[in-house]
Amino acid sequence: MDKMLAVRVIAAWFMLFLCDMAGARQAQRPANKRWAEIRRLSAEDHRKMMDLLGIKSLRPGRNGMNPQAANYANYDEAKANPYPNLPDPLVLKNGKKVTTPEMWWTQRRPEIVEDFDREIYGRVPKDTPKVTWEVTSTSREKNGDVPVITTELVGHVDNSSYPAITVDIQVTLSTPADAMGPAPVIMEFGFGGWFGRARPGSGPSWQQQVLAKGWGYAVIVPYSIQADYGAGLNQGIIGLCNKGQSRKADDWGALRAWAWGASRALDYFETDKSVDANQIGLEGHSRFGKATLVAVAYDQRFAIAYVSSSGAGGASLFRRDWGEIVENVAGSGEYHWMAGNFLRYAGPLTWDDLPIDAHELVALCAPRPVFISSGSNNGDAWVDAKGMFLAAAGAGPVYRLLGKRDMGTTEFPPIETTLIDGDVAFRQHSGGHTTGPNWPTFLTFAQRYLHVKQAADKSAASSR
Numbered sequence: 001m002d003k004m005l006a007v008r009v010i011a012a013w014f015m016l017f018l019c020d021m022a023g024a025r026q027a028q029r030p031a032n033k034r035w036a037e038i039r040r041l042s043a044e045d046h047r048k049m050m051d052l053l054g055i056k057s058l059r060p061g062r063n064g065m066n067p068q069a070a071n072y073a074n075y076d077e078a079k080a081n082p083y084p085n086l087p088d089p090l091v092l093k094n095g096k097k098v099t100t101p102e103m104w105w106t107q108r109r110p111e112i113v114e115d116f117d118r119e120i121y122g123r124v125p126k127d128t129p130k131v132t133w134e135v136t137s138t139s140r141e142k143n144g145d146v147p148v149i150t151t152e153l154v155g156h157v158d159n160s161s162y163p164a165i166t167v168d169i170q171v172t173l174s175t176p177a178d179a180m181g182p183a184p185v186i187m188e189f190g191f192g193g194w195f196g197r198a199r200p201g202s203g204p205s206w207q208q209q210v211l212a213k214g215w216g217y218a219v220i221v222p223y224s225i226q227a228d229y230g231a232g233l234n235q236g237i238i239g240l241c242n243k244g245q246s247r248k249a250d251d252w253g254a255l256r257a258w259a260w261g262a263s264r265a266l267d268y269f270e271t272d273k274s275v276d277a278n279q280i281g282l283e284g285h286s287r288f289g290k291a292t293l294v295a296v297a298y299d300q301r302f303a304i305a306y307v308s309s310s311g312a313g314g315a316s317l318f319r320r321d322w323g324e325i326v327e328n329v330a331g332s333g334e335y336h337w338m339a340g341n342f343l344r345y346a347g348p349l350t351w352d353d354l355p356i357d358a359h360e361l362v363a364l365c366a367p368r369p370v371f372i373s374s375g376s377n378n379g380d381a382w383v384d385a386k387g388m389f390l391a392a393a394g395a396g397p398v399y400r401l402l403g404k405r406d407m408g409t410t411e412f413p414p415i416e417t418t419l420i421d422g423d424v425a426f427r428q429h430s431g432g433h434t435t436g437p438n439w440p441t442f443l444t445f446a447q448r449y450l451h452v453k454q455a456a457d458k459s460a461a462s463s464r
């Protein structure tokens with residue numbers, strides 16, 4: 001009898017298992033199909049952009065996975081600097097040296113911005129639609145031991161010019177419930193899902209570390225602003241502004257679109273009494289590390305940046321041959337991050353033809369503090385830690401001109417050396433492709449700049 005029961009239980013379990021597998025396979029099929037379609041449409045849009053630019057072919061990118069591949073990424077420092085001379089951030093296009101902060105602000109900085117706009121990240125349209133923020137829920141909860149007030153926000157983008165496209169920017173904000181005044185806030189470009197979440201037993205999450213300083217935290221969902229593939233360029237905020245049409249060669253790419261969304265969240269923070277909008281930090285990892293640097297470079301209201309493993313198209317120098325290169329970013333899987341014009345540097349032009357490089361993107365953040373982070377070559381070599389360090393070092397002269405401190409060295413330091421005494425900071429942690437190990441270092445750096453203020457009006461924080 002018992003035996004029969006056991007057989008039946010096993011049979012039932014097996015049937016359930018089979019159903020589950022079939023269900024999973026069925027669920028997978030549309031997803032695979034959808035991705036194949038996205039890849040096809042992205043390649044089509046990429047080809048269209050090449051046609052628009054009159055480019056017949058692009059040089060291929062590097063393979064980061066297979067050491068046997070003929071085009072395997074370079075990890076030999078002796079071959080990493082084919083173009084060692086960087087454009088000088090303090091020399092005007094007419095050859096004149098920039099000698100005063102005024103010359104920087106009124107002449108050189110606008111030149112650099114124009115080059116990044118036209119050649120690299122693309123232009124944000126002159127008139128972007130208005131965003132109306134709605135608080136969709138507010139709840140009191142605890143993160144660890146700390147009571148917080150969590151607000152779910154949706155930024156409705158006015159689509160009256162093209163109702164076929166809807167853009168609703170999603171942000172979650174948590175501020176310390178017992179704050180005596182408006183709190184500094186660190187906002188993250190969220191990957192969503194499980195990526196970047198603290199594993200059980202791995203210590204306090206980044207949010208808890210931020211809370212321990214008395215600050216709040218927020219997460220913005222980049223994909224609610226712009227999809228992360230070329231097939232989505234006629235949708236999202238870029239598609240809305242173009243009324244569903246394809247991009248022009250100097251139109252914005254996803255990095256600037258995500259950055260634009262972060263700026264709109266900052267607009268909201270300016271209206272929220274629980275937040276000190278003058279003390280908003282932005283943090284992002286990998287592709288969102290790139291978006292973080294772009295956002296902070298362009299919007300001077302951001303107070304500080306934590307730029308994690310941003311690599312090519314972020315803080316790493318385009319002129320370096322290490323890990324990912326220009327040609328990868330210009331390929332059909334990543335070109336949507338950039339302006340169409342960027343493709344030319346993987347086609348007829350070379351990296352050395354770029355009028356600017358990543359050190360000048362870091363310099364656009366000056367005099368505000370920026371922390372550039374990388375993992376070790378064992379797991380994070382693709383992002384080129386040294387290339388990012390050199391960009392941070394290359395921004396030094398601009399920080400000094402504006403009365404701030406550079407990193408204190410131009411020599412790439414041993415792993416885990418903490419360079420946070422200046423206003424542009426760097427650390428390569430010994431983990432892989434992750435923000436985790438550098439959070440404490442970033443927060444030590446950030447606490448020199450962000451401060452909890454006791455509000456004169458103590459009711460401010462509780463008025464929400």
Ligand code: GCU
Pocket residue numbers: 285286287288309310311312324328382
């Ligand atoms: C790829 C890509 C990188 C990017 C990364 C990510 O590795 O080549 O440029 O930073 O994805 O965002 O995870």
